[in-house]
Amino acid sequence: MALESLCWLRQWLREEHRSRKLILFIVFVALLLDNMLMTVVVPIIPNYLYQLDKPEPAQNISSSGSFQNIVSLYDNSVKSSSSNSSLSTGPSPSPDPGPVQGNASDCPLSRSSLVNENVKVGLLFASKATVQLITNPFIGPLTNRIGYQIPIFAGFCIMFLSTIMFAFSSSYALLFLARSLQGVGSSCSSVAGMGMLASVYTDDEERGHAIGIALGGLAMGVLVGPPFGSVLYEFVGKTAPFLILAFLALFDGALQLFVLQPTKVEPESQTGTPLLTLMKDPYIIIAAGAICFGNMGIAMLEPTLPIWMMETMCAHKWQLGVAFLPASISYLIGTNIFGTMAHRMGRWLCALIGMVLVGVSVLCVPFARNIYGLILPNFGVGFAIGMVDSSMMPIMGYLVDLRHVSVYGSVYAIADVAFCMGFALGPSIGGSIAENIGFPWLMTIIGLVDILFAPLCMFLRSPPGSEEKIAILMDSNCQMKTRTYSTQDRHQSQDLDLDQDQDYDDEDYD
Template identity: 25%
Template sequence: MTDLEAARAARTRPPTGQRRAWVGLAVLVLPVLLVSMDVSVLFLALPTLTVDLDPSASQQLWILDIYGFLLAGLLITMGNLGDRVGRRNILLAGAAVFGIASVLAAFAPSAGVLIAARALMGVGGATLLPSSLALISSLFPDARERGAAIGVWTAFFAGGSAVGPIIGGLLLHQFWWGAVFLINIPVLLVLFALGPFVLPEHRSDQRGPLDLPSVVLSIGGILPVVYAITHIAAEGFEVLSSLIGVVGVVLLVVFVRRQRKLAEPLLDLRLFGRAQFCVAIGASTTGMMSLAGMSYLTSVFLQSVAGKPPLEAALFGLPMAVVVFVFAMSGARVGAWLGVRTAFVLSLATCAVGNLMLFGLGAHGGIGWYIAGSVVAGVGYGVVFTLVSDVAVSSVPAERAGSAVGISETSFELGNALGLALFGSLAALIFRSGGDFGATIGETIHRSGSDPGLVDAARESFVDGMHAATTAAAVVLLAMTVIVLIAAPSDRFRKTAVE
């Protein structure tokens, strides 16, 4: 090789540190994929699992819900803890907890043990999400590279929940239900083998110890609120669920008042004084609300109205999953090209258009409209969620990245719960008002016997409820679009970390 060729090769060869950063990112997205998959991987496994473990109706609900409850309740605390004890340390510790819990869940001899294992998985998952995203700021100091890396992280996070049911369905064709948990183990082994070598350690020496009363108030407030929202969505308004929700709100009010008085708060309320951070949290909450409502209602539509088996219904979600993945990868570039304010406005509006396109769905067809509408909405969701993650990391000081990410991820979880509660309840209300139906369309079809008139009426009524809910979701998204236009003037919002 001549000297000129050697010099040219040296210029084009990525520096060792840069290669290590991208290898580190590849390692970081592994636990993110697992955490997001495990939110939805049980959807198809539950019927088989129910035959083996014979859980009660209440236990079935807890098997599905306890993971998300613990995940939402601990994200802020674990993000702060990672800032103090080291993000790589807490990532690896959380992965160990997640792995042990996965094995316990796979071989659970009873419903109670499975619920406990899923709770432990939620604890481990709550350490993995904020620490993995916050570590990206250490791996990629360059703003443009960081934006691209966050796009990859978001693509895996968003894609995981979409492919969870599909992977669950494929595993169940060959193995017993515990395989949906054991698939976590080889992925975590890769993390343990490479993580200590390619992931940098980062902790803030300027942060004081965690305020334990704030931790208790945070968890004690978030968990009851999420519980109440989820159960009201599933069972309707009940006195006990409503009271639990009120207790949670009261504890959160006390929590916020305490944060204002502390020199080292668990939740730094000053973050909400930053326009871009507030817009990001609002966009993540409304985006997840609409996505949760759309995903839940269209899943029911495909199975109970269109008559598709579960795995086939899950496969119809693949186009949206692919689009979300692709546009999440390019979301940072869209923000750099258009400016984050304009990118938020256009992507939120695109999500709204996708939801409105579901008006093409009918009781006797329209699956093409579902695919088209979900793909259009997926474009918007991919860009929105990447921008949210990027702003959460980039708009705050490095020593507070973990706590900021904890807030943004909590907003995703709360948005998911709110979407199921509000839009699910609206659809259920309109469905039940359409005739003498059961609590759900599945129950109505099951008890209908050979009455095609009742089945057709139930399907028509469900579609009416779905149309009302997705229209309401579109209105919420458009309202958030207007808020972005008002609250984030372009001269304040154009220069961001993605540029």
């Protein structure tokens, strides 16, 4: 009986109209976990590495009238204080810098050692995107040969292993390895997931809506990750957030086994356009560039903003993650609103406005003097990136339909490469720039780059395609809408038949 019920449930789940929604849910959860793991380390790693690398604090003998040595963040003097006297050693007395916002226990002991963390943290954050960048060109064509089920399940397995490594790693080398391994799993999940959605949602408007929902999973991961990691890190410990993510990854893997059956190889029915041919398409390059430079703004903020906050605000540990909360909430709002609206207003216009808004918001970040001053700029950054991503991800699939063969693994590998270039170049270059010329100049540079790139989105207003491809695309859209209407009519007729049967049964009973 139980076996029959299980078989009936699997058959019910694999019906076409339910299967599409379940596939969308699986991709949503996969992107959620990937981006939670990517962002949960943002408030943890800078502080954790600083705690590993910082020198031992000076001996505290402050019982009664004793002295405590504190290295000032703002000057190189060593201040000795007691309850009765205050002396300063050094070549000349230094004035007291005054009260510093935040808790003194959260203030770094040395500004030089803190600034040096920029490069290490930037390289560690960039390692995931760099490995993902290298892996994507292989995953895209692979999905054309073996289908999407096996790569997305392999991505889950690798993600689970990376999460466990993060939980129990206690050295920079192991953390670097875990972050790099995550890049392989993320490449499998994102490329196969987006390709799977594009293949089951063939109507352009439906596809945009579905991809907007899937990007909502990415937004939820970005939204929950930093505050989730910072709060658990401060009050429970480094291991706790990663163990919870590992448990959620097991749930996603079980769902994939039940619905997708990744042991079955289902290659695409037609040969896709070669990857190099797609990379030479100027319209695909413009769309990929918008994804890259749009996301580079937040990618540069992730490793450098917590350190800048520690340096200028003496921010608490939990504040390092909560500072990203406005960007995460607004990204979630932006992807849900413009997943559908971008199709109506023009995806090129939505992306153009988003790129300008990213640049302006990033330029405003260095003017903040406390965590409250970061709310509006970070909100603008997240909302604008949501506009860009929810416009450009569907347009990548549309460009393939319009100008190439409708096989989507390779084009979403290019989209993921663009996304990864932003998150690879952003932290690695951003950390070095912040160390050498300062955080404000870093924000100025990336803000101007985004604003200058925005006008290129006008070329995506009406990209050319062959008449044959346009006719096929219009015909397939009409067939999809006709099939949707006929499915609705069939369900209505089935409901009517059930009502009639019920009436006949009532008459027989009477």
